[in-house]
Every structure is written in structure tokens, then in C-alpha cells.
Amino acid sequence: MRRTTRETDVTVELNSTGEIETGDRVLEHMLTALFHYMGRSARVKAEYDLRHHLWEDVGITLGEELRSKLPERFRRFGSAIMPMDDALVLVAVDISGRPYVSAELSFEEGEEGFEKALAREFLWGLARSLRATIHVKTLSGVNAHHVIEATFKGLGVALGQAIREGERVESTKGLLEV
Structure with missing residues (x-):
């Protein structure tokens, strides 16, 4: 999946060789954890003007790629x-057709490159294009690196569960609008 704008040029290919080159070492570290x-x-692969645009557009492109690869019936x-x-972080995902994010990221100690706003932009970009509800709640944590990395690890686990093939349509309506 490729997304090209005046601000970014982002390509995300799932089930491909594991090269992650964004020019932002923090985002590369978070994506490595997420995919693992x-x-x-x-x-x-990404080129960008501002980190804000990079994080948001990588989230958007990943959501589009995930949505394009969803099985007919998924969990x-x-x-x-x-x-x-x-850090202790709770992450919950519902790929329901309704984009929403509640990102309660809290920590006492910042660390260079680890910013709440960037993580939130990534989550909103992902939620909009995947059409998913994503909740993140920091249960405890002091260090920004640890809270944000735990968020991406937890998001990886939650997405891995949600996108797996299922035996039925997971809706009492009998239809998911994804």
C-alpha cells in the first residue's frame, strides 16, 4: 500500500521482508515492536517533511494495508x-467500521523523540483507515520510552488477535461495515 501526498511518501507492505526505513529512529523502533x-x-519506507505528518501517514497507510488483507471473516x-x-499499558482493538481512539498515555519522565502527540497521531491515522476503535490506557508508568513502547507492543498483540481469520462474522447484526 502506498500513500503519497505533498508532505509524505509512505509504503507499507505486510508479509514482506522486514525493512523499516522511515528516517525516524523512534518510529522505526516502535514499528519493529508492533510488527513483531x-x-x-x-x-x-517513508519520506516526510515533519514528524507529525510521518507518524500520522504511516498509521493511515498501515490501516489501509491491514484492511486490504482482512479475511472475509475475522476475529x-x-x-x-x-x-x-x-510501564503497564492496556490496549484494546475493535475492527468494527467505527473509527475512534481513546489514548490515555501518561508518564512523568520524557525522553527525546518519545512524544504523546506523535503516538496519538499514529493511532488516529490507523483507526481512521482501518475503521477501528482503539483504546489505550496507561495503568502505570514513569518513563515515556517504556509507556509508548508498551503501547506499540500491546497494539501489535491486539491487532494480531483481531485480524486473524474467524469462523463467523463477529456481529450480532450479521454484518461488519469494514
Whole structure:
């Protein structure tokens, strides 16, 4: 999947060689964790003007790629409670056709490159294009790196569960509008 705008040029290919080259070492680190815990290899290439645009557009492009690869029947829901040192983060995903994000990211100590706003832009881009509800809640945590990385690891686990093939349409309506 490729997304090209005046601000970014992003390519995301799931189940491809695991090269991740965005020019943003923090995002590359987070994507490596995300794909590992999702149980998928991926190739990500990106050029960008601002980090804000990069994080958002990588989220959008990943959501489009995931949506294009969903099986006809998929499990829809996924969740994880992810510990990482001082951090404990809950992540829940519902691929339901309704984009929404609640991102309660909290920490006391910042770390260069690890920003709440960027993580939130990634999550919103992903939720909009995947048409998913994503909840992230920091249960505890002091260090920004640990909280944000636990978020991406937990998101990987939750997405890995939600996109797996299922035996039925996971809706009492009998239809998912994805």
C-alpha cells in the first residue's frame, strides 16, 4: 500500500521482508515492536517533511494495508495488557467500521523523540483507515520510552488477535461495515 501526498511518501507492505526505513529512529523502533508482536513481517519506507505528518501517514497507510488483507471473516476484537519495566499499558482493538481512539498515555519522565502527540497521531491515522476503535490506557508508568513502547507492543498483540481469520462474522447484526 502506498500513500503519497505533498508532505509524505509512505509504503507499507505486510508479509514482506522486514525493512523499516522511515528516517525516524523512534518510529522505526516502535514499528519493529508492533510488527513483531503482531506476528507479521513488514516493509515500511517513508519520506516526510515533519514528524507529525510521518507518524500520522504511516498509521493511515498501515490501516489501509491491514484492511486490504482482512479475511472475509475475522476475529474483530483483540486486547493486551503489556508490561515493560515501570510501564503497564492496556490496549484494546475493535475492527468494527467505527473509527475512534481513546489514548490515555501518561508518564512523568520524557525522553527525546518519545512524544504523546506523535503516538496519538499514529493511532488516529490507523483507526481512521482501518475503521477501528482503539483504546489505550496507561495503568502505570514513569518513563515515556517504556509507556509508548508498551503501547506499540500491546497494539501489535491486539491487532494480531483481531485480524486473524474467524469462523463467523463477529456481529450480532450479521454484518461488519469494514
